[in-house]
Amino acid sequence: MVFYSEKYNNFNDAANQADGLTVLSFLYQATNEENGNYKQFENNLPKVHNLSSYTAIKNFVSLTEFTINNKNVYFTYKGSLTTPPCSEVVTWIEFKNTIPLSHEQIQAFRLLAGQGGQLTHNFRPVQLLYDRVIYMNSPSHIFRIDNTFMIINALVSLIYCNITK
Template sequence: MNFYMSFLLSAACCLVNGHHDFGYDGSMGPSNWPQEYSNCAGKYQSPIDIEEHLVRHVRLPALKFQGFDATPVSSTLTNNGHTVMLQLKTVEEACISGGPLLGRYVFSQLHFHWGSNNSIGSESTINNHSFPLELHMVFYKDQYGNFDEALKHSDGLTVIGLFYELYGPGNSVYNEIVEMLPQVTAPQTNTKLEKQITLGSLLPEDRLLYFTYNGSLTTPPCSEVVTWIEFKQPILLSEPQVAAFRKLRTDSGLMTHNFRPVQPLSGRLVLFNMAEAYSSADLKHYSVTVLLMSLLVHTVFKR
C-alpha cells in the first residue's frame, strides 16, 4: 500500500488555497470579509459564544477515533501567512466518526488561533470566556472524496476544537511544535518536524464531554458546512509556549492575533454531550473546577 498524505495539497483548507486576500485588521479584517466572500455574512456562522445555561444536554453515540494513535511517517509545519498549520503524511487515514456525525470524516490538517495577550485568542468562547489559544483539527466527509468536493455539501466538514489554558512549566507533547516555530517565522515557509506527534496525543484526556453545533469555517470562504465538536476540557500549556506563536510573521508584520470575533447564534441549538459515566453532581463539580482553574490561571498571569 502506498503512503497516504492525509493533507491533500489540492484540497487544503481555505487557509491555504485561493483565499490569501484577507486578514484580521483594517480593510482586510473580518468585518470586511463579506465584501469579497458573501458566505461570511451568512446566518449560521462560526465561531460562537457557547452559553452553558442555553445548551441542551444529550447522550450521543461514542466518538470513534481511527488512526489517531498511528505515528506519522512525516509531519510538515507551515506558516501560510494566516496561521501555523500541521500536515501529516500517514500510512493509515486518521478518521473520526460517531457522536453527532453521520458517516466517517478524514483528517485534512490542523492549525491554531491565538491573541495578542493571554486574555484573548480563542475563536469560540464559553460563557464569554476567551482562551489564549485554540486548535482546530479539520476533517472532510470521506464519501465526497476530497476537501474541495466536501465544501459543496452541508455535511461536508467537521472541525474538532481544543481550548488551552496557561499553567505550569509546559506541556511536553506540544514541545516539538513550539520548538520548530522559529523555523517558520516568515510567511510561506515550512519545515519538517524532527519528532513525530500523533493526533491522539494532542487531544484532552476527557473526550466524552463536548459541545456540538452546525456552523461554518471561521475564515473565508466561511462555508456553512461544518459540524463543530468543541471539547470542554482545556489543555494546559506554559506561557512561553503560547507566546511563541505571537513571534510568527505575516506579509505585513507580526502575527500577534488571528481570531475571528464570535458570530450571532441565530437560533441554533448547541448540544452538550453528557457521558453515562457522569452524574449531574459530577458535571457541576467539573464545571466549577474548570472555572476556578481558569480564574487562578488568569490571576497568576496578570500579576
Template sequence: MLGFSLVECMVACSSVLLMVLLLTEILEWTQLFAWMENDYRSPTFSFGYAAYQNGPHTWKDLYPESTGSNQSPINITTRLAVVVQPSEPLRWSNYNSGPLSMTIANDGHTVILRGFWTSTTWPQLQGGPLIDTYDFFNVMFHWGPSNEEGSEHTLDYVRFPMELQIIHVKRGIKSPTDAIALGTKDGIAITSFFLQINDTDNPYLDHIISNLWRITCPGSIVYIPPFPLEWIFAPFDRDYYTYSGSLSQPPCSEIVTWMVQQEPIAISSSQIEKFRKLCSVEGPLLLNCRPVQPLNDRDVYFYEESLSGNY
C-alpha cells in the same frame, strides 16, 4: 515431470510473500510522496485579521457566505445548552498511531499540522453527533496578542488565550477545499480544544513549538519528528458541546459540525509567545481569531455520557 522438494516449495512461497510485502510497502511510500508533492497546494483565499484593511469586517465583500445565519465561532452559553444523551459515544480511531511523516506550516494565517498514515492507520472520527465517518485532515491553531484573548469560541463569554482545532473531512471527500466546492452540509467535522495558561511548559507540545522558529515566514513548511496526535490532546467522548456552523475562515462555508471540549489543554506563557513571533504577509501574526458570530435560531447541544455505556 518436474518435481519440487518441500524446501524448494517453501523458498518459492516465501519469495512470493516477500515480493507482495515489498510491493505493498512501495505503494504506501508512493502515496506518501504524492502527499508530500501536493501538500498545501490547495487554492488559497485572500483575507486577514487586521482591523484597518482586510480583517473580518471586510470578508463579506469577497465571501458572501460569511453573512449567513449559521456562522462560526459562537459564544457558548452553558445554561442554555440542550442536554443530550447520545445513543453512541464519539469514537476516535488511530489517534494513538504514529504517522509515517509529519509537517508544520505557516500559511500566512495560522500554524497547520499535518501527517501521513497508511490507509489502515489513518485517524478517523465517528459517533456522537456524526452520521458518517470522518477522516483527519489537519490541526490549526488560533491565538491573540495577549493571554486574555486568542480563542475563537468563548464559553459563557470567557475567552481563552488559544484554541486548537482538528479538521476532519467526510469519508469520500478528499479535502476541505473539495467539501467547499461540493457544498456538502455535513462535509466537515471540527473538534476544538481551548488552551489555558499554566505555570510550566507542556512537554507534549514541544515537537511543534520547538520548530516554530523554522516557519517564521508565511509560506514556510518543514518536516518534524512524527508523533501520535494523542500526544497533544486527549480524545473525548462525553461532556462536550456541539452545534452546526461554518468554517471560521473564508469562504466561511456553512458545512461544519463543531464539537467543543470544555476542559482546556495546558500551555505556558513562554510557549504561546513563540506563536506570536510568526509572520503573515502584512507583518507579525499577533492575532488570527474571528470574532464570535450571532447564534440566531440555532441550538447548542451538550452531549453527556452515552446511554450505551460503551467506553
C-alpha cells in the same frame, strides 16, 4: 484540526457541501508550567515562521498526548468556516477541557507570521447564535442547548422511566 468527508473527492469539494467538514476544536489555558508534550512542536516553530512554510516532525507524540486525555465532554453544533467565505459547512466539535500551555509557549506561537504580520488577535468575532442548536456530550449527561433552555435528555428520561416502573 479540520477533516473532510470521504464522500467528497477533496477538501475543496467538501467545503462546498453542508456536511462536508468537521473541525475538532481544542482550547488552550495559559499556565505557569510548560507543557512537555508541546516541546517538540514548539522547537519546530521557527522552521514554519513564515506563511506557507512547512517542516516534517519525526516521531511526533500521539494525538492523545498532544491534545487532551478526556475527549468525552464536548459541545457540537453546525456552524461555519472561521475564514472567508465563512460558509455554513462545518460540524464543530468543541472540547470542554483545555490544553495547558505556558505563557512562553503561547508567545512562541505569537511569533509566527501570517498575511498581516505576526499572529496576534487572529480570531473571528463572536457570532450570533440565531436558531443554532448546540449539543453537549458528556459520559453521564446528554444536553441540548438552544437560545432559551437546556434539556437533560436521554439520561434523565432513562432514570425517570426506571423510577416510574
